Amino acid sequence: xxxxxxxxxxxxxxxxxxxxxxxxxxxxxxxxxxxxxxxxxxxxxxxxxxxxxxxxxxxxxxxxxxxxxxxxxxxxxxxxxxxxxxxxxxxxxxxxxxxxxxxxxxxxxxxxxxxxxxxxxxxxxxxxxxxxxxxxxxxxxxxxxxxxxxxxxxxxxxxxxxxxxxxxxxxxxxxxxxxxxxxxxxxxxxxxxxxxxxxxxxxxxxxxxxxxxxxxxxxxxxxxxxxxxxxxxxxxxxxxxxxxxxxxxxxxxxxxxxxxxxxxxxxxxxxxxxxxxxxxxxxxxxxxxxxxxxxxxxxxxxxxxxxxxxxxxxxxxxxxxxxxxxxxxxxxxxxxxxxxxxxxxxxxxxxxxxxxxxxxxxxxxxxxxxxxxxxxxxxxxxxxxxxxxxxxxxxxxxxxxxxxxxxxxxxxxxxxxxxxxxxxxxxxxxxxxxxxxxxxxxxxxxxxxxxxxxxxxx
Amino acid sequence: xxxxxxxxxxxxxxxxxxxxxxxxxxxxxxxxxxxxxxxxxxxxxxxxxxxxxxxxxxxxxxxxxxxxxxxxxxxxxxxxxxxxxxxxxxxxxxxxxxxxxxxxxxxxxxxxxxxxxxxxxxxxxxxxxxxxxxxxxxxxxxxxxxxxxxxxxxxxxxxxxxxxxxxxxxxxxxxxxxxxxxxxxxxxxxxxxxxxxxxxxxxxxxxxxxxxx
Numbered sequence: 001x002x003x004x005x006x007x008x009x010x011x012x013x014x015x016x017x018x019x020x021x022x023x024x025x026x027x028x029x030x031x032x033x034x035x036x037x038x039x040x041x042x043x044x045x046x047x048x049x050x051x052x053x054x055x056x057x058x059x060x061x062x063x064x065x066x067x068x069x070x071x072x073x074x075x076x077x078x079x080x081x082x083x084x085x086x087x088x089x090x091x092x093x094x095x096x097x098x099x100x101x102x103x104x105x106x107x108x109x110x111x112x113x114x115x116x117x118x119x120x121x122x123x124x125x126x127x128x129x130x131x132x133x134x135x136x137x138x139x140x141x142x143x144x145x146x147x148x149x150x151x152x153x154x155x156x157x158x159x160x161x162x163x164x165x166x167x168x169x170x171x172x173x174x175x176x177x178x179x180x181x182x183x184x185x186x187x188x189x190x191x192x193x194x195x196x197x198x199x200x201x202x203x204x205x206x207x208x209x210x211x212x213x214x215x216x217x218x219x220x221x222x223x224x225x226x227x228x229x230x231x232x233x234x235x236x237x238x239x240x241x242x243x244x245x246x247x248x249x250x251x252x253x254x255x256x257x258x259x260x261x262x263x264x265x266x267x268x269x270x271x272x273x274x275x276x277x278x279x280x281x282x283x284x285x286x287x288x289x290x291x292x293x294x295x296x297x298x299x300x301x302x303x304x305x306x307x308x309x310x311x312x313x314x315x316x317x318x319x320x321x322x323x324x325x326x327x328x329x330x331x332x333x334x335x336x337x338x339x340x341x342x343x344x345x346x347x348x349x350x351x352x353x354x355x356x357x358x359x360x361x362x363x364x365x366x367x368x369x370x371x372x373x374x375x376x377x378x379x380x381x382x383x384x385x386x387x388x389x390x391x392x393x394x395x396x397x398x399x400x401x402x403x404x405x406x407x408x409x410x411x412x413x414x415x416x417x418x419x420x421x422x423x424x425x426x427x428x429x430x431x432x433x434x435x436x437x438x439x440x441x442x443x444x445x446x447x448x449x450x451x452x453x454x455x456x457x458x
Numbered sequence: 459x460x461x462x463x464x465x466x467x468x469x470x471x472x473x474x475x476x477x478x479x480x481x482x483x484x485x486x487x488x489x490x491x492x493x494x495x496x497x498x499x500x501x502x503x504x505x506x507x508x509x510x511x512x513x514x515x516x517x518x519x520x521x522x523x524x525x526x527x528x529x530x531x532x533x534x535x536x537x538x539x540x541x542x543x544x545x546x547x548x549x550x551x552x553x554x555x556x557x558x559x560x561x562x563x564x565x566x567x568x569x570x571x572x573x574x575x576x577x578x579x580x581x582x583x584x585x586x587x588x589x590x591x592x593x594x595x596x597x598x599x600x601x602x603x604x605x606x607x608x609x610x611x612x613x614x615x616x617x618x619x620x621x622x623x624x625x626x627x628x629x630x631x632x633x634x635x636x637x638x639x640x641x642x643x644x645x646x647x648x649x650x651x652x653x654x655x656x657x658x659x660x661x662x663x664x665x666x667x668x669x670x671x
Contacts, residue, residue, distance in 0.1 A: 430484070
């Protein structure tokens with residue numbers, strides 16, 4: 001599949017095996033303002049504004065009522081609005097219900113299509129690979145390059161396949177699946193590769209679940225993850241605002257059905273997991289690879305043979321304030337965050353609400369929907385009432401406490417049960433301690449005040 | 459972009475694997491326009507305490523490594539977020555080359571776009587270099603992109619591979635946009651073919667015009 005998508009996007013062959021690749025969708029958020037400003041200073045125009053789509057997610061405050069930010073963050077939003085207007089780029093800004101986390105908004109709008117190349121100045125662009133496209137994050141200089149040329153110089157990455165067969169058990173979700181994959185192959189396990197996820201457990205996932213899986217490919221080091229498009233993909237896309245229609249839809253379908261990897265295709269690396277062996281999973285350290293089943297105990301660095309790994313584990317435990325041997329279910333939390341481009345879609349909120357219904361949060365807990373449309377849909381089915389009655393804060397759409405760029409951070413030393421994607425030191429604020437988990441598990445932590453096996457809540 | 463040909467400079471060892479770009483530059487600094495101020499943001503929260511004082515145990519705060527222009531790191535340095543500001547901070551501090559057994563893919567690309575040389579060496583060789591840097595703080599390493607060699611403090615030379623495109627761009631200090639604009643004919647031909655063969659790709663051609671809010 002990677003090879004097929006690659007081949008149809010080559011504009012020109014360059015030196016050293018590099019090719020100039022055409023970009024079908026360029027997604028832009030506030031981070032793109034640096035590049036837009038450089039482009040404007042150079043007097044250059046955006047080559048294909050019709051293939052460029054912008055929204056505001058990183059710097060928007062998600063406080064209920066959406067107040068304006070400070071001068072600096074507000075300035076980023078103003079610049080983005082001004083530059084996109086000047087360049088003729090569609091912008092889903094503050095006040096537009098389509099505004100949301102770029103990796104929630106674009107699929108929701110039908111902008112992400114199989115067989116295409118999607119880039120964004122954001123490492124979680126890997127999310128879009130759930131649709132059978134090649135989607136990867138780029139840096140600011142590359143953003144400027146795509147704005148100016150609608151193309152990128154790239155060398156073809158390696159192809160890795162992760163096959164997950166069987167069925168996920170009750171209480172086990174796509175988030176647990178991808179955390180288990182990262183724990184298996186490591187935070188650098190996919191470096192230099194695109195991961196294709198395959199197998200019966202992957203086929204059985206909804207589009208939202210597939211996005212959760214592909215989203216965290218970068219946490220395994222892979223710049224992109226992808227899943228072959230199928231009837232689930234097509235059913236999701238049909239009728240979305242920017243998806244093709246009529247005759248074009250039929251042409252697109254024919255093209256998409258030819259995308260899946262041919263039987264017998266050879267991958268540079270293969271990994272296989274059994275879905276039935278995956279338990280609800282949480283992280284204990286400061287790398288997403290530090291993930292264990294909730295039934296496990298905090299690992300003992302003394303038992304790690306490799307000195308560098310031992311040192312890393314010791315440092316992680318010191319930062320996290322955890323003792324070796326402590327059952328993970330004994331770890332108390334100070335705060336809960338449900339949101340992020342990994343887990344802020346409608347199904348994620350439903351899963352959390354099912355756990356929360358009739359219970360009460362015993363620690364501060366936030367729910368941050370992925371987009372204005374997710375928020376509306378959740379409110380239409382009363383999910384907001386369930387969260388609010390349980391003492392959760394129901395907030396506006398944005399990246400919020402996943403990355404804390406807008407100032408929404410946890411306090412030093414605070415322990416957060418989070419549905420986001422990174423448990424790095426300081427990610428959710430200086431000194432903040434992050435445990436990654438699924439929305440259902442985060443909801444369980446909110447109502448018990450500690451890491452909890454959601455299967456035991458009944 | 460600044461060219462990179464060769465460099466002999468003090469090198470600092472970083473032994474921790476999986477040093478992510480959030481650690482290289484915390485998110486709260488990313489809103490700042492690029493400036494010399496970025497030197498201060500580099501490794502901010504591990505380099506300075508909450509009051510802004512230097513943490514004496516951090517490698518770049520030790521006198522011998524303060525003027526380092528080369529980092530020799532462990533596996534997967536620069537993983538995580540795509541923030542190019544991680545490279546801006548390294549660049550502002552004066553780091554011109556990162557030597558590692560592996561680097562985050564996006565980070566490696568960002569290095570090349572900013573005239574920083576990413577060098578991949580086998581894990582054993584990178585570990586050997588770090589050991590020497592610990593044993594002789596302030597020791598220098600020589601890096602030559604022309605001959606693709608790294609020469610350690612002990613005088614041993616290691617050859618490294620780098621993709622020819624990145625090497626050419628770094629040696630020439632080439633502006634990539636200017637290069638690509640030279641492919642205008644090919645780009646136009648591709649775009650015409652795209653509209654013919656895959657008309658559904660372009661919204662408004664195959665799909666509906668964007669809705670207005």
